[in-house]
Amino acid sequence: MKRVATAVASRLVIIIPYLWLLVFFLVPFLIVFKISLSGTVIAMPPYTPVFSFADGVSGFFANLARLSIDNYLWLVEDALYVNAYISSIVIAAVSTAITMLVGFPIAYGMARAPAALRPTLLMLVILPFWTSFLIRVYAWIGILKPEGLLNQFLLWLGVIDEPLIILNTHTAIFIGIVYSYLPFMVLPLYASLEKMDYSLIEAAQDLGCPPIAAFWKITFPLAIPGVVAGCLLVFIPAVGEFVIPDLLGGSRTLMIGKTLWSEFFNNRDWPVSSAVAVVLLLILVVPIMYFQQVQARAQEQDR
Amino acid sequence: MSRSIALLAATSFAAILSFGAAAQERIVNVYNWSDYIDESILEEFTKETGIKVVYDVFDSNEILETKLLAGGTGYDVVVPTGTFLARQIQAGVFQKLDKSKLPNLSNMWDMIAERTQKYDPENAYSINYMWGTTGIGYNVKKVQDALGIERIDSWDVVFKPEIISKLAECGVHMLDAPAEMVPAALKYLGLEPTSTDADDLAKAEELLLSIRPSIRKFHSSEYINALANGDICMAIGWSGDIFQARDRAAEADQGVAVDYAIPKEGAQMWFDQMAIPADAKNGEEAHEFLNYIMRPDVVAKASNYVYYANGNKASQELLEEDVIGDPAVYPDAETLANLYTTMPYDSKEQRRITRLWTRVVTGQ
Numbered sequence: 242m243k244r245v246a247t248a249v250a251s252r253l254v255i256i257i258p259y260l261w262l263l264v265f266f267l268v269p270f271l272i273v274f275k276i277s278l279s280g281t282v283i284a285m286p287p288y289t290p291v292f293s294f295a296d297g298v299s300g301f302f303a304n305l306a307r308l309s310i311d312n313y314l315w316l317v318e319d320a321l322y323v324n325a326y327i328s329s330i331v332i333a334a335v336s337t338a339i340t341m342l343v344g345f346p347i348a349y350g351m352a353r354a355p356a357a358l359r360p361t362l363l364m365l366v367i368l369p370f371w372t373s374f375l376i377r378v379y380a381w382i383g384i385l386k387p388e389g390l391l392n393q394f395l396l397w398l399g400v401i402d403e404p405l406i407i408l409n410t411h412t413a414i415f416i417g418i419v420y421s422y423l424p425f426m427v428l429p430l431y432a433s434l435e436k437m438d439y440s441l442i443e444a445a446q447d448l449g450c451p452p453i454a455a456f457w458k459i460t461f462p463l464a465i466p467g468v469v470a471g472c473l474l475v476f477i478p479a480v481g482e483f484v485i486p487d488l489l490g491g492s493r494t495l496m497i498g499k500t501l502w503s504e505f506f507n508n509r510d511w512p513v514s515s516a517v518a519v520v521l522l523l524i525l526v527v528p529i530m531y532f533q534q535v536q537a538r539a540q541e542q543d544r
Numbered sequence: 545m546s547r548s549i550a551l552l553a554a555t556s557f558a559a560i561l562s563f564g565a566a567a568q569e570r571i572v573n574v575y576n577w578s579d580y581i582d583e584s585i586l587e588e589f590t591k592e593t594g595i596k597v598v599y600d601v602f603d604s605n606e607i608l609e610t611k612l613l614a615g616g617t618g619y620d621v622v623v624p625t626g627t628f629l630a631r632q633i634q635a636g637v638f639q640k641l642d643k644s645k646l647p648n649l650s651n652m653w654d655m656i657a658e659r660t661q662k663y664d665p666e667n668a669y670s671i672n673y674m675w676g677t678t679g680i681g682y683n684v685k686k687v688q689d690a691l692g693i694e695r696i697d698s699w700d701v702v703f704k705p706e707i708i709s710k711l712a713e714c715g716v717h718m719l720d721a722p723a724e725m726v727p728a729a730l731k732y733l734g735l736e737p738t739s740t741d742a743d744d745l746a747k748a749e750e751l752l753l754s755i756r757p758s759i760r761k762f763h764s765s766e767y768i769n770a771l772a773n774g775d776i777c778m779a780i781g782w783s784g785d786i787f788q789a790r791d792r793a794a795e796a797d798q799g800v801a802v803d804y805a806i807p808k809e810g811a812q813m814w815f816d817q818m819a820i821p822a823d824a825k826n827g828e829e830a831h832e833f834l835n836y837i838m839r840p841d842v843v844a845k846a847s848n849y850v851y852y853a854n855g856n857k858a859s860q861e862l863l864e865e866d867v868i869g870d871p872a873v874y875p876d877a878e879t880l881a882n883l884y885t886t887m888p889y890d891s892k893e894q895r896r897i898t899r900l901w902t903r904v905v906t907g908q
Contacts, residue, residue, distance in 0.1 A: 281891055283635045287613045321899070324908055386775060409761055492720075492762040495906045506606035507722070507898045509613070509891070 270522070277515035278308040288511045312516035322500065322517065326524060329497040332411070332486075333479035336418035340426045340475050341468065343419060348430035348467070349460075352437070363431070366424050378417055378488050385413055385489070409491035417485040422478070426471040433467030434460070469536070477525055497521055570595040572829040575619040577816065578603050579788060580674070582849035589836050595829045603765055612637045612821065619821060620830040623673055626663035626815040627723065627888045638669045639822045645831040646671070648838035656855035659885060660815050670817035671834055672855030674784070674847070677875070677883060678724050678812040681767070681786030684801040686714045686777035699732045699807040702780060705754045712758035715776030720762040722901035724812060725752065725780070727886050731810050737884045740893045745900060752904045762905050768792070774800040782814075783872065787851040804872045806879055813883040815855070 279288045290304055316322045351362045369377060384390045385408040392404040407413050437460065445455040461468075483498035490496075497517065504514035570593075574586075578601040586597040600619070602608050605628045611617050612624075612632055624632060632638060643649060649671070656672050664670045680696050687696065690710045701707050708716060719725060727737035729748040739745070760776065767779035771789035773796075779786065783804055790802040818837065820830045837843055843854045844862035851867060853874050860868055868874055875883065889897055902908065 283631060283891075285613050285615045285635055285637060287635065319899070321902060321908055388775065492759070492905045493907055495908050500902075503898060503902070506604075506610060508895055509609065510895070 270519075273515045273518055276511055277312055277513075277519050278310065279512050280307075280309070280311070281510050281512060286511070287509055312513045313520070315513060316516055316520060321495075322497075322520075325495045325497045325500040326521070328495050329480050329482075330524070332414060332418075332494075332496065333476050333482070336415050336422070336479050337472050337476045339415060340419045340422055341472060344423055344426035344430055344471065345464075345468075347423075348427045348434055351427070351431050352434035353439075359435075366427050366431075370424070374421065375484065378421065378485055381413070381417055381420065381489060382408060385416070408489065411490070411494065413489040413491075414486050414494060417489040418475075418479050418482065421485065422475040425474040429470035429474065430464060430467040433464050433470075437463050469532075473529065477529075480525060481521060570826070570829050571598055572596070572621060572826050572833045573598045573600070573619045574621045574833065575600050575602060575608065575617070576621075576623045577601060580623070580816075580850055580852075581846050585837075585842055585845060588842075589833065593832055593836070595832060597833070616823060617821060618825070620824040620826045621818055621820060621833055623816050623818050626660060626817055627886060629670055629817050629819060630663040631888045632819075633664060633669050637821060638819045639824065639827065640668050641671070641820065641834070642831060645828075646835045646838065648835050651838055651840055651856050651858035653855050653857035656815065659813070660817060660855070662885060662887065663815070664817065670819040671838060673816050673818045673837065673843075674850065674852035674854050675813065675815045676783040676852050676873075677806050678719070678728065678780070678782055678814065679786075679804060679806045679872075681771055681779045681781050681789060681802060681804050683714075683771065683774060683777040684803050685799075686774070687711070690714060690777065695803065696778075696805040697808050699728065699809050701778070703729065703732045703751055703755060705758070708755050708758040711778050712760070715760045715770070715778075716758055717761050717763060717767040717770060717776050717779040717781070718759050719780055719782075720764050720905070722897045723886065723889070726897055726900070727812055727884070728780070731884060737810075737812070738886050740889065740896070745896070749900050749904060756904055756907075771802050772796065772800065774798065784850060784852045787873075791851070806872060806875060806883075808879075808882070810882040810884055813885050 275291045276288055279291050281287055282289055289307060291308065347366075351359060351366075354362055382389075386392075387404040387406060387408070389408070391407070392401075395401045396404070407416075441459050441463075442455050445459055446452070450458065481498050481501075482496065483502060486494050486496045486499060501514050501517045501521075504510050504517060508514075572595050574597055576599070580601070583599075586599055590596055605625050608622060608624055609628050609632065612622065613635060629638075652672065656675060657667055660667060660670070660672055680699075680702065682696055684695075687701075688694065690713075691701070691707065701711070726745070726748050729751045730739055730744060731737040733744075733747055733751060735744045735747070764781075765785070767776065767781050768785050768789045769792075770776045771779055771786065772792035774793070779789075783806075786802065786804040790804065793800040793802045818834055820827060820834075824830055837846075838856060840856060840858040840862055843856045844859040847854045847859065847867055848864045851870075851873060853867075871879065888894075
């Protein structure tokens with residue numbers, strides 16, 4: 242009897258994350274998907290009704306018959322959308338790589354710091370979250386602008402003769418993304434590096450392995466779960482990023498977040514913007530699921 | 545036992561009482577543009593009528609429109625711009641005003657009322673709050689240094705590549721709003737500003753592309769700060785925003801002087817209209833609020849504060865000299881004759897204009 246109860250309890254525990262997924266991911270996704278199959282009208286809400294039992298059974302089927310994939314075809318017809326997807330992915334990938342290069346030494350340093358100091362260092366990584374994200378991105382305008390702090394400092398040092406134009410360029414976007422998402426990279430890296438058994442490195446050194454080779458043969462492979470988690474946590478939100486390119490980027494920066502915004506707000510075309518969002522989701526989810534499967538299989542083989 | 549029942553009864557009675565009081569408290573939920581009213585007006589309205597004002601602000605027509613089209617905003621008074629209002633009326637967003645509750649309508653300015661009829665036939669759904677123009681804001685000193693002119697009075701500084709390129713280095717911002725910039729380009733070319741003819745639009749696109757290299761940023765609000773701080777030397781923007789930049793620059797006293805020009809070739813005139821959503825819960829209170837805003841002394845106070853012209857004729861004698869006497873706020877008859885108004889694009893035209901604009905802005 243008791244065993245049955247624990248079985249039921251463990252089932253219930255599993256149900257909670259699935260319920261979470263259903264309510265906060267699947268249902269909103271289905272609503273967006275539904276809108277992506279309709280067309281625009283001047284009404285409230287501004288798209289043709291999709292599923293409605295208000296007009297009876299025949300009305301329901303009439304609405305169903307009006308659904309179309311035209312909005313998805315439209316995305317292929319104009320090169321704008323494909324270019325925006327590609328440029329978003331490139332910007333996100335470059336930013337993720339830089340974040341990784343900056344974040345790894347930080348996480349490594351934290352993991353190797355004296356145990357008494359680690360909670361403080363961890364606190365310092367989380368500290369920026371206490372100020373609003375928007376305010377922090379705005380602050381970068383003040384730092385990067387031609388008369389800003391960075392240029393004044395470099396001019397004072399005599400490194401440059403005239404102000405560098407950084408604001409409103411791709412460089413500014415990279416700086417903004419790396420800065421904003423750095424904690425998301427450092428925290429999982431730190432978690433996996435901290436667990437590492439450093440006697441392994443000592444053993445390698447005893448056996449005559451030079452430090453750099455020891456890093457690539459031992460530290461890095463053991464940190465891979467943290468690397469993967471960190472990269473996904475940075476890459477996924479960076480692809481759909483809207484605020485950073487809007488504030489720091491130039492007008493020439495084409496990103497899917499901005500394209501989606503102008504479809505939704507300027508064109509008032511909820512169906513096309515929904516289609517853009519669905520495709521974005523597919524672009525992100527499919528590789529991630531594939532990647533996870535590969536990883537799970539690799540882990541099973543290890544055992 | 546009996547005591548706890550008594551307690552229960554007492555608390556529920558109190559709850560009913562307080563609920564009754566809450567139901568009686570009169571409120572009006574107003575959704576207006578940011579920095580667009582003297583807040584003491586709201587306090588005085590509450591003092592006079594006992595109606596509490598819940599005041600909330602937005603900074604783009606697109607955001608307002610999306611909320612309105614989704615429905616159930618909870619707002620009782622909203623302030624869309626004329627072109628947006630016209631389409632929203634068509635979508636069934638607003639309720640017709642009960643003019644018997646708006647005796648102050650007699651104060652309104654017929655010159656403005658005639659023009660707003662274009663968006664709201666017979667002004668059945670809305671009253672005018674403020675109106676203004678889309679023109680050129682500039683840093684007086686930087687423009688003088690770069691171009692050697694005292695003041696700007698023509699679109700030439702924007703649409704002549706050889707002139708605007710001299711301002712490129714000190715920075716030019718342009719509204720990220722095709723519905724403002726495409727008509728301005730058409731008007732400069734001597735074409736109909738409202739044209740959606742493919743050839744006309746191609747010419748406007750060519751003109752905009754020719755000056756594109758000199759534009760640092762397309763954005764619809766950042767230029768206020770950028771002008772005020774002296775980060776840029778010219779912005780194509782909305783009159784009131786540029787006056788705000790002018791005032792902030794003057795307050796900061798860092799030697800930045802900002803001025804605004806309505807170009808002589810003509811500029812777009814726009815109207816911010818107050819309207820009541822169809823699903824407003826406090827329609828009665830909303831009408832009282834609208835009527836209060838149309839009182840000459842109230843709207844004069846608002847105009848004196850925000851430096852925008854209003855659509856209220858009777859308020860004009862109460863305006864301060866630097867508002868009514870400023871031709872950039874209240875243009876003279878000659879300039880007024882040159883101002884044009886536009887109508888909302890239908891969804892096909894809108895898509896073409898947005899696409900054109902994306903090509904101009906991103907080069908894609």
